[in-house]
Amino acid sequence: MPAMDGRTVVVTGATSGVGAATATAFSHAGAHVVLAVRDTQRGQNAACAMGGSTEVRELDLADLSSIRSFAQSWNDRLDILINNAGVAGHRGAQTKDGFDLQFGTNHLGHFALTNLLLPHVTDRVVTVASGAHKAGEIHFDDLTLNKRRYGFAEAYGQSKLANLLFVLELQRRLRGADSSVRSLASHPGYSATSLGTQGQHKALVAAANLAGRLFAQTSEHGALPTLFAATHDLPGASYIGPDGRGELRGSPTLVGRSAKASDLTTSRRLWEVSERLTGVSFGFDTD
Structure with a gap:
């Protein structure tokens, strides 16, 4: 990690797991870190544990009104935005705006947040994706998965998959706007976190925890690709993940993405649909 003194970083979902490890590393490097979290008490506990210059602000990525409030209250320079927060495994659950909870939080929430904050961003936006994107399809006929x-x-x-397509199209639009801001992606590999275990059967949680202890890397190691993407001189739209076999663990390096995640036609279509669903457009005025 290079010295981050004088820089401001926003990390979503920074109360635990890879998000907390990411925020901690930035704080220890001298950055002012804003923990953008749904539960501010948990955020305060996490901030106290990591030390350094930290601040906790309420943000519910499953609620567009909360996202707008967060962005409207932001009046400062923002060097780096880390779109880290994510949910998994909530069958049938919806956001406050009626979207599938996973698609609405992981993609639409960060889509809206990024574009609303973009006028303040000076360096880059890093969006945390996953190797699971390879199993994904964009169901344009049923994006909310209600049918x-x-x-x-x-x-x-x-x-x-939507995360990676967003990174791709955001970078294309930033380039078109002659902006020096870069859009990049990362993924943590197989990291021992609680993602996907909330509300699950006890036996499933126990099995997941055992597998994590045996095979997963720590949250601190899982944060390395994000930290690398946020601090190294990389081309826009770069994707960083672990260098180990299957990209499950290891040191951060440039990794590939599926053909679906590289499709410019799909990325543009998803962007246009996301604008309609959120009511938020590209953060820079290109007129």
Whole structure:
């Protein structure tokens, strides 16, 4: 990590897991870190544990009104935005605006937040995706997944594929606006976190925790690709993940993405649909 003194970083979902590890690393490097979290008490506890220059602000990515309030209250320079927060495994759950909870939080929430904050961003936006994007499909006829039953992998995969398509189209638009801001992506590999275990059967949670202890890397190691993407001189739209076999663990490096995640036609279409669903457009005026 280079010295981050004088820089401001926003990390969504920074109360635990990879998000907390990411925020902690930035804080220890000298940055002023804003923990953008739904539960501010948990945020305060996390901030106290990490030390350094920290601040906690309320943000519910499953509520567009909360996202707008967060962005409207922002009056300062923002060097780096880390779109880290994510949910998984909530079958049938919806956001306050009626979207599938995974697609609405993981993609639409960060889509709206990024564009509303973009006029303040000076350096880059890093969006945390997942190797699960390879199993995803963008169901344009049923983005909210309300028309039929769906499996965990299908819903989570769609949201993570949407993350990568968003990164791609955001970078294209930033380039078109002659902006020096860069859009990048990262993924943590297989990290020992509580993602996907909330509300699940006790046996499933126990099995997931055992697998995590045996095979997963720590949250601190899982944060390395995000930290690398946020601090190294990389081309826009770069995707950083672990260098180990299967990209499950290891040191951060440039990794590939699926052909679906590289489709410019799909990325533009998803952007246009996301604008209609959120009522939020590209953060820079290109007229």
